[in-house]
Amino acid sequence: MIKFDPSMLSDDAADQYTWNWMKVRTEPLSAEDYLSFATEDLVDGKTPRNLINSLSNAKKALHLRLEDLCLGFGAKDLKNLKAFPALINYARECGFVAPRVLDRLNTQRNAVEHDYILPIEADVETLVDIVHLFIAATDRWVSRRPCEVGIYNVKIINDSSEFDLNQLAFDWPQGTASLVFGKSKKSGNELTETIEYQSPSPEFFQCVRFALRNSD
DSSP states (O other), X not given: OOOOOGGGOOGGGEEEXXXXXXOOOXXXXXXXXXXXXXXXXXXXXXXXXXXXXXXXXXXHHHHHHHHHHHHHTTOOOSTTOOSHHHHHHHHHHHTOOOOTHHHHHHHHHHHHHHHOOOOOHHHHHXXXXXXXHHHHHHXXXXXXXXXXXXXXXXXXXXXXXXXXXXXXXXETTTTEEEEEEEEOGGGOSOOEEEEEEETTSHHHHHHHHHHHHTOO
């Protein structure tokens, strides 16, 4: 059986991509809907009610987008990803840029909900803006999620046979990343071997990060 460390994949090995769509929930409301509510709450006024509602809606928008990203990128369900820290950690492991200020939004919302703290206007405005930027940045993956990546010029020796790594393929609903190897032309036959990694293994996340990093 072939052994290969996906962390050894260099960025210049990425070749042609194929893409598909990522499902995002729009019923009963989408992440964009909640974000719109958060913005409207601030437009309507800056009373404690407006600030609390805006913060709550911004958190809902962020949480929903994180759930959609995790489900779209290999999390087969949300059983172990209900809590915000688990969601954002999964997204970061995939390679999505999720600045620490997003953790602050969760902290602020918890303080408002559980400790009855009144949020500060400037903080709420900043957090709503950050969620807007995060959703805008991740919108690209909704219509352009990588499903296959051609691999160029990666060769390994296994049991005295030379193999070419030809492809990285994702089955997102099943939460798998597969490296597909073919015997080098020098070896004379068409034998193909595959290494499959299951989410949430470190190797799975290494494959996802490689795909996202080189998808421009």
